[in-house]
Structures are given as C-alpha cells and as structure tokens.
Amino acid sequence: METHISYVFLANSVVYKVKKAVDFGFLDYSTLEKRKHYCDIEITLNRRLAPELYIGVVAICRDNKTGGIILADVANNDFEVIEYAVKMHRFEQESILTLWMQSQQALVREAQFSLIGSRIAEFHLTTPKLGTQSKSMLGKGGSVRFAVEQNFQQVSRLIIDESDKKRLKCLFEWTEGELKRHSSLFEQRFVDGFVRECHGDLHAGNIAVIDEKPLLFDCIEFNDQFRCIDVMSEVAFLVMDLEAMDASKEAMDVLNAYLFKTGDYAGLRLLNFYKVYRAMVRAKVAILRLAQDGGAASDKSAVLEAYRCYIDLAMSYVQAATPSLIMTHGVSGTGKTTAARYLSRRWPGVHLRADVERKRLFGLQELESSKQKGVDIYTPLATTRTFERLRDIVSLLLEERINVVLDSTFLHMGVRQLFFSLAEGKGCVVHIVSCQLSVKTLRQRLMHREQAKDDASEANVFIMEQQAGEEEPLTKEEQKKTYFVDMQDGAEALADVLKRLGRKENYVREKK
Incomplete structure (x- = not known):
C-alpha cells in the first residue's frame, strides 16, 4: 500500500510503515536521521489515542556479509541501517470507519459516532494546552494564517484549468475575509486554552472501530504547526470529511456529542472557516499526487476529480444561507x-x-x-x-x-x-x-x-x-x-x- 508520504507493508499480524524520502515544505523526511526522528515521535503521539495498535520503531538493516535485508530493534557492526519503520498491530480494513459504517445498522452507527464525538471531547479536555507564556507562534492567529495561505499557494501552482483557478480565487478571498473578521477570536481562544496538542489529521480514514471501541490513529507527527491547533479545527476536519462522504447525519452525531461534553459552542463561530480550511487540506493532498511521477492518465483524472469534489464542498460552506x-x-x-x-x-x-x-x-x-x-x-x-x-x-x-x-x-x-x-x-x-x-x-x-x-x-x-x-x-x-x-x-x-x-x-x- 502507498500514500503520498509513506509505504505500508502488511505482514501476518503486523504492519510496517516506512516514510518516503520526500520534502514538501510542510513535511521533511528527506534524510534517514529525520525519518528515524519522526518514527519515534509517531509512536509516542499515537499511543495517546490508540495504544493497542502501536508497537514500536524497528530498523531495516542490510547484512554487510550476505547483503540480505533484515528487521532489527537495534543495529550492530554487521548490519547497516538503511531505513526505519513504524511497527503496528494489523487490523481488518473493515474496521476503518469509512468501511465500518457501510455495514452497520442506523442505530449502531448513531451510537458509535456519538461515542466518537465524546472520545474526541475527552481527549481535547485532557491533552496539553499551549502555554500562554510560550514564545512559539503555534496555534496563534499568525500560525493559522500561515497554514491556510500555504495551502492556497501550494495548490495554485498545480492547477491549470481557468474554472479551477476562478473557484480557488473565490475561496481565497472568502478565507482572507474570515481571517480578518476573526483575528481577535483566534488570539482569545489561544489565551483561553482552546489551542492544544491535538491529533491533527482526524478524518474518517484514521479512525478504526475495534471491539466496539473507536481508536483514533495516524496522527500528525511531522509538523507541530498542523497538530498544535484550535480544537475546533480538529472537529471541523472530521465533520467536513463525513459531509464529503454524504454522511451528514453522522457528522451531526459527532458534533452534538462533542458539544454536549465540552460546551464549546463559542468555537462554532470558527466551524465553517475550519471546514473550508480542512477541505482545502484534502484538496491539496489530492492535487499533490499529480505532481508525483508515474500514474496512468485515468489515475490522474480520478485525482483531479477528488480535488474538485473537495473544492465543491468548500464552496458550499461559503454560500450564505438564512438559518x-x-x-x-x-x-x-x-x-x-x-x-x-x-x-x-x-x-x-x-x-x-x-x-x-x-x-x-x-x-x-x-x-x-x-x-x-x-x-x-x-x-x-x-x-x-x-x-x-x-x-x-x-x-x-x-x-x-x-x-x-x-x-x-x-x-x-x-x-x-x-x-x-x-x-x-x-x-x-x-x-x-x-x-x-x-x-x-x-x-x-x-x-x-x-x-x-x-x-x-x-x-x-x-x-x-x-x-x-x-x-x-x-x-x-x-x-x-x-x-x-x-x-x-x-x-x-x-x-x-x-x-x-x-x-x-x-x-x-x-x-x-
């Protein structure tokens, strides 16, 4: 299996995830030392929400005598470390939320998505806040602006069609307006403790239901800016992702359960802003695949279609409607x-x-x-x-x-x-x-x-x-x-x- 940033190898009961030697600016796995560093961080962070899944980091080594490739927890003089991998317990693909929900009855889905909303709320209420005395810009208005604008910059370089450019311009202008409108709110939420060390990539493909329990895995380890965010940005990602799957009822289950637990109704002032941002993140992930070598014309067409679906969704969020x-x-x-x-x-x-x-x-x-x-x-x-x-x-x-x-x-x-x-x-x-x-x-x-x-x-x-x-x-x-x-x-x-x-x-x- 392959994503735009990693290779995933499936063994009998375990999985090995190897990071690609890529540098996208927002992510830098370009050296072996950096890949080892981020493997270690990935294990630590993901054990917060899915300790049952994450085993540890293993070295992929070449035997200097035979030339053979082996896996080892440590290297010795006979082995040359050529790569590192995150080792996880393997689970059935049908457990991943995107597939799990297709096989479940309505009442079971409603209960489980409400449980997911409550689990996210519990995590957000306990995960560390970013200290107000910190000199770091993480989670503050400037950091939000940088992440949002970087999305548009990276996407704009990869689109050619004039209609795509026009819609991207419309979304950019709306986003700039919202950044100005909510500039003081971003800062206030940081001061009030709503910017925390979150998961960072909380979409339906990163949640598994195992033994009727939701496990949230594969959080972002490669960029603190993407992980240390307003909690409402995290919620907005999953809500947007479910709406993209035509699962709006389940999206409301998550959102309502989260709000019942946290009472963060004030954060909903930023919900649409963050849904647009998160739709743009998914659009960016899709369009980046076009920039990578290889792939048949039909694959590129499918990638472009996925990109446009997320842009369509983002456009739907900016259209004003009377509540x-x-x-x-x-x-x-x-x-x-x-x-x-x-x-x-x-x-x-x-x-x-x-x-x-x-x-x-x-x-x-x-x-x-x-x-x-x-x-x-x-x-x-x-x-x-x-x-x-x-x-x-x-x-x-x-x-x-x-x-x-x-x-x-x-x-x-x-x-x-x-x-x-x-x-x-x-x-x-x-x-x-x-x-x-x-x-x-x-x-x-x-x-x-x-x-x-x-x-x-x-x-x-x-x-x-x-x-x-x-x-x-x-x-x-x-x-x-x-x-x-x-x-x-x-x-x-x-x-x-x-x-x-x-x-x-x-x-x-x-x-x-």
Whole structure:
C-alpha cells in the first residue's frame, strides 16, 4: 500500500510503515536521521489515542556479509541501517470507519459516532494546552494564517484549468475575509486554552472501530504547526470529511456529542472557516499526487476529480444561507429530546439541550445527579441563568448562520417569546415542534428513566404533573408555527415534519 508520504507493508499480524524520502515544505523526511526522528515521535503521539495498535520503531538493516535485508530493534557492526519503520498491530480494513459504517445498522452507527464525538471531547479536555507564556507562534492567529495561505499557494501552482483557478480565487478571498473578521477570536481562544496538542489529521480514514471501541490513529507527527491547533479545527476536519462522504447525519452525531461534553459552542463561530480550511487540506493532498511521477492518465483524472469534489464542498460552506430555529414544546417525558435529535441529524442543526446546559452551569456532567451532589439546580434563579445561557448560544449560532434545534419544555409564553424575538430580530424563521403523549405512557417513561438514570433530565412524575398544571397554552399565532407530533410513533410523524419543514423553508427563501 502507498500514500503520498509513506509505504505500508502488511505482514501476518503486523504492519510496517516506512516514510518516503520526500520534502514538501510542510513535511521533511528527506534524510534517514529525520525519518528515524519522526518514527519515534509517531509512536509516542499515537499511543495517546490508540495504544493497542502501536508497537514500536524497528530498523531495516542490510547484512554487510550476505547483503540480505533484515528487521532489527537495534543495529550492530554487521548490519547497516538503511531505513526505519513504524511497527503496528494489523487490523481488518473493515474496521476503518469509512468501511465500518457501510455495514452497520442506523442505530449502531448513531451510537458509535456519538461515542466518537465524546472520545474526541475527552481527549481535547485532557491533552496539553499551549502555554500562554510560550514564545512559539503555534496555534496563534499568525500560525493559522500561515497554514491556510500555504495551502492556497501550494495548490495554485498545480492547477491549470481557468474554472479551477476562478473557484480557488473565490475561496481565497472568502478565507482572507474570515481571517480578518476573526483575528481577535483566534488570539482569545489561544489565551483561553482552546489551542492544544491535538491529533491533527482526524478524518474518517484514521479512525478504526475495534471491539466496539473507536481508536483514533495516524496522527500528525511531522509538523507541530498542523497538530498544535484550535480544537475546533480538529472537529471541523472530521465533520467536513463525513459531509464529503454524504454522511451528514453522522457528522451531526459527532458534533452534538462533542458539544454536549465540552460546551464549546463559542468555537462554532470558527466551524465553517475550519471546514473550508480542512477541505482545502484534502484538496491539496489530492492535487499533490499529480505532481508525483508515474500514474496512468485515468489515475490522474480520478485525482483531479477528488480535488474538485473537495473544492465543491468548500464552496458550499461559503454560500450564505438564512438559518432557522426549531423549539421543542411539551412537558417532561413527551420525547422532546428524541424529536430534537432526529431533527438535528436530518434538518440539520445543532442540538442545544436545556437539561445539559443547566447542569453545566453547576459544574455537573450530563449524567451526574444533582441530588447526589447536594445541589438544587431547579431554583427560579437557576432556571433564569439557564435560559440566559441558551439565549446567548442561540444568538451566537444564528449570527453564524447555523440552524439550531432548541430542546426544552417551553411551557411559558414569556420564554417562548424571548426566543421568537431573538430569532426574528435576526431575520430567522422560528418553528415549534410540540410533542404529545398519553398521560399513561408519560408516567411509564418517566418512572423507567428515573430508575435507569441514563438521561440528563432529572424530571420525575411529580415534576411532570406540576408542569402540566402551570403550562401556558400556545397562542393562536404560535400555533400557526407549530407542528404537533404524536410521539407514540414518533419516527413517522417526525419524517412528515421534516418534509413540511423543507417545503416551508423553500417558500421562505423564494419570498426573500
């Protein structure tokens, strides 16, 4: 097997990866000493996320007496080291995410991609921050600009077609505008600790599902600038890669799980910028193959097609669209989160859940019990603070033209009107999805959830009945924007909502 930077040799139960003697500027494997150095670093870094896979570095030696080639952990006087290789445990190719997902049922995929999002979040929360006292420019605005502009420079030298040049120019100008618009944000995120020592090359081809566990392998070792990055750049790479594979639902699973765990909604201000950057990285990897010797005409045509697909995807990210807000509605236990998750994955839009954000305000994880911690998170003040946080996040996301599915009870008219005013003030359309369920089923669900302790919500039957008594009915104007959904058979009803949402969204765009 071969990539643009390495040769991969498959043995019975192990794999040997040999680095090519190449120098692309951003990567320099030109000498044996450098290749050995980067082999050592590759082992160290990848053991953070996939220790089960990485064995060590071996020397590829020539026997000076016989001329034979052998593998050795160390060299002696009889052997001449001619190359080094990273030694890994071999695993089935079907385990790689790009192939694994093709053979799995929808619910299994949804659970696994959510797990991947959570795993990335856990890694980002623990991997070292770049110290604010460091003199290094890694992860700062200048470093981001350098990496982004280097991409365009390297690609521009390799394209000939005028239409390709025109689209590249369009992307470059948009990117320059975003670099200026977010210049202070890049610096602030560095100061706030969001620039960390990440994986650096986190696309679907570098994730394997082994024993139902995601292993993230083959991180970037050859360039600190590519690895020491804003965590949102890393997330954007995988999200973009999945969208390139027409796996937008799985992309939303990753993104929502990541946000539930980290709460980094402010980072979404940079999501589209980094998705364009990452699409350009993949386009660059494709076009660089044209610069390497060899290859049939048909292979070169396929490479050029791959390049253009990523450019098309990048172009789709820069096209402005008016976002919308969906608010769920209903007492606890009616299936609002199920509905929100369904709509978020398919509409698509970021799933923002009040129960999770309420707990975050008190330093609690999604499934931690406030009662066990001895904290009352349902006081009037706590509720006010929760909706203030939700308001701020929704405002930020709509400003960045990101759809939002806001998951809360919204039983009181004043709270609903707060978000109506916010969204409509930004020229956005608002929809309500009101979840309905029989009282008998409601009681059963809430009692089961209370026993299972597998949900962020801590509402029980008593709270549900209290909510029902305090609920303020939807006004006539609100009902015009409401989809009533019987969650007894939610999937079919929600599919119908999506169809109707699509028609209404298209109508609004035509009017504008």
